Amino acid sequence: ERRVPWILGTHLHPAVGPLERAPTDSRVLLIEAHDFARRKRYHHHKLTIVFAGMRQFRDTLRERGYEVEYIKAETFADGLATYFDRYPDDELVQMRSPSHRSAETFESLVEDAGGALDVVQNELFVGTRKAFDEWSNATDKDPFRHETFYRWMRQQTGVLMTDDGEPVGGEWNYDSENQDFPPESWDSPPVLEPEHDELTQQTSEWIAAEFDTWGSTTDLVWPVTRAQAKRKLDHFVANRLPSFGPYQDAMRSDDWAMAHALLGSSINLGLLHPWEAVTAIEQAYHERDEIPLNSAEGVVRQLIGWREFMRHVYRHEMPQLATANQLDAGTDLPAFYWTGNTNMSCLRQTIGAVRDRGYAHHIQRLMVLANFATLWGVQPAQLNEWFHATYVDAYHWVTTPNVVEMGQYGDGVFASKPYVSSANYIDKMSDYCSDCRYDKTKDTGNRACPFNALYWDFLDRNEDKLRSNHRMGLMYSHVDSKQESGAMTEIKDRVETLRQKQRHGEL
Numbered sequence: 001e002r003r004v005p006w007i008l009g010t011h012l013h014p015a016v017g018p019l020e021r022a023p024t025d026s027r028v029l030l031i032e033a034h035d036f037a038r039r040k041r042y043h044h045h046k047l048t049i050v051f052a053g054m055r056q057f058r059d060t061l062r063e064r065g066y067e068v069e070y071i072k073a074e075t076f077a078d079g080l081a082t083y084f085d086r087y088p089d090d091e092l093v094q095m096r097s098p099s100h101r102s103a104e105t106f107e108s109l110v111e112d113a114g115g116a117l118d119v120v121q122n123e124l125f126v127g128t129r130k131a132f133d134e135w136s137n138a139t140d141k142d143p144f145r146h147e148t149f150y151r152w153m154r155q156q157t158g159v160l161m162t163d164d165g166e167p168v169g170g171e172w173n174y175d176s177e178n179q180d181f182p183p184e185s186w187d188s189p190p191v192l193e194p195e196h197d198e199l200t201q202q203t204s205e206w207i208a209a210e211f212d213t214w215g216s217t218t219d220l221v222w223p224v225t226r227a228q229a230k231r232k233l234d235h236f237v238a239n240r241l242p243s244f245g246p247y248q249d250a251m252r253s254d255d256w257a258m259a260h261a262l263l264g265s266s267i268n269l270g271l272l273h274p275w276e277a278v279t280a281i282e283q284a285y286h287e288r289d290e291i292p293l294n295s296a297e298g299v300v301r302q303l304i305g306w307r308e309f310m311r312h313v314y315r316h317e318m319p320q321l322a323t324a325n326q327l328d329a330g331t332d333l334p335a336f337y338w339t340g341n342t343n344m345s346c347l348r349q350t351i352g353a354v355r356d357r358g359y360a361h362h363i364q365r366l367m368v369l370a371n372f373a374t375l376w377g378v379q380p381a382q383l384n385e386w387f388h389a390t391y392v393d394a395y396h397w398v399t400t401p402n403v404v405e406m407g408q409y410g411d412g413v414f415a416s417k418p419y420v421s422s423a424n425y426i427d428k429m430s431d432y433c434s435d436c437r438y439d440k441t442k443d444t445g446n447r448a449c450p451f452n453a454l455y456w457d458f459l460d461r462n463e464d465k466l467r468s469n470h471r472m473g474l475m476y477s478h479v480d481s482k483q484e485s486g487a488m489t490e491i492k493d494r495v496e497t498l499r500q501k502q503r504h505g506e507l
């Protein structure tokens with residue numbers, strides 16, 4: 001009986017898990033299952049990086065001497081049936097996918113095909129499930145507070161820690177130094193775009209012909225091989241990292257990438273291990289004076305803090321997190337999320353960027369797309385599905401906590417208040433408002449920015465659930481004065497008008 005590594009499309013790393021431990025001439029299974037791609041309109045680039053990534057990985061493994069069984073099938077069940085027809089005595093071994101109940105699902109599929117499957121630890125994260133569970137059971141702090149988790153991860157890994165066990169620089173978190181808006185003279189650093197070969201090009205064309213996709217079908221800017229992803233990491237650390245820190249939260253028109261890492265899609269596919277990124281960043285920080293601490297710590301916080309935190313939140317809060325909706329938001333996602341057809345400049349530009357590349361950066365996701373949806377009262381699961389379909393780095397384990405909880409305050413497991421704002425925040429952190437049809441300073445009236453009336457209406461509508469939250473106290477004192485002066489009535493009228501406009505595609 002042979003133990004054969006079964007490599008999923010999001011585990012495309014040659015040096016982790018069962019693959020790393022298998023002899024280099026051993027048999028390896030990849031199943032390219034197509035049915036999921038027919039279930040919804042995914043961004044073309046998202047499907048391309050998964051399928052081309054798998055095909056490239058197949059070829060790399062073959063070059064290294066592995067005997068790769070690459071099965072194209074409609075479903076995993078079909079692929080497994082084909083496999084066990086050929087090799088009835090094999091046992092498959094697979095790294096656990098972070099998706100909810102994935103191990104059980106794959107185990108029963110393999111069993112139905114008459115085979116055996118061993119699901120083992122996923123080594124594409126920095127930490128393990130076991131370490132988190134032991135710590136979270138033992139700690140007297142709330143393990144589902146990000147800052148608590150992050151400090152524990154820093155201590156465990158020693159990243160950006162002094163020999164005395166203190167955080168480098170004296171503070172754990174330089175978030176307050178991640179919120180500048182760049183001067184007009186600032187040019188964002190160059191973006192490295194990989195050159196794609198014939199195989200990727202053919203895969204891209206096949207996807208466009210085979211599936212009903214969304215977004216651009218050309219100009220793929222994302223890596224599909226490990227070599228491309230490693231170059232992208234090196235390029236980020238060499239050129240983009242210094243300005244990541246100060247401008248992490250800023251948004252500019254015609255500047256889709258700012259100084260972000262652009263590594264999420266590669267890390268989530270397994271082309272890069274997050275630890276490779278963390279060590280490269282830490283080393284560069286120690287070696288190069290031009291990298292400020294707010295840059296190095298800022299990315300490390302995302303990688304060993306937020307990314308790992310989301311994985312644990314997801315596995316502890318599922319399945320209820322997927323449908324969590326503590327604010328009882330029941331409105332449908334406006335059609336303009338798909339068409340980009342809106343007069344609101346911030347949303348139009350952000351959605352346009354997502355159509356072009358399957359990407360927008362964190363603050364565009366949080367404070368434009370999710371903020372608007374929360375204010376509008378969109379059902380969280382609908383926004384989650386939209387993100388899942390449209391982003392190159394989107395998988396349910398990472399979208400669900402980011403969208404349902406962080407973006408829409410669906411559950412309350414770790415968010416202590418909703419991330420909502422009026423035009424004020426968007427104007428402070430972007431240049432969108434200056435060429436918008438709407439007036440950022442007005443709450444009511446024909447040209448008033450929709451975010452403003454919606455913001456006050458949101459607070460008023462959710463008063464029962466939010467007023468007692470001490471972090472919202474100041475905002476409710478403004479709500480009180482708007483209620484007393486009668487301004488709230490005009491605001492409510494304005495919201496009704498906005499909803500009508502939206503129904504007519506005129507928002």
Ligand code: FAD
Nearest residue numbers: 260261262263264302303306307362365366393394402407
């Ligand atoms: P940078 O901002 O440069 O950050 C560096 C890396 O840190 C990222 O590549 C990523 O691996 C990691 N990271 C940063 N923040 C997070 C986070 N909150 N959760 C998990 N990892 C993080 N991230 C996804 O990977 N997939 C998603 O589908 C996704 N959907 C999101 C939806 C919403 C509403 C919000 C608010 C955030 C979402 N995020 C998601 C988190 C984050 O916005 C992206 O990881 C990041 O924008 C990816 O771009 P980048 O590589 O340029 O990252």
Ligand code: SF4
Nearest residue numbers: 344346423433436449
């Ligand atoms: Fe967005 Fe309002 Fe600013 Fe227009 S004015 S860009 S809608 S925040």
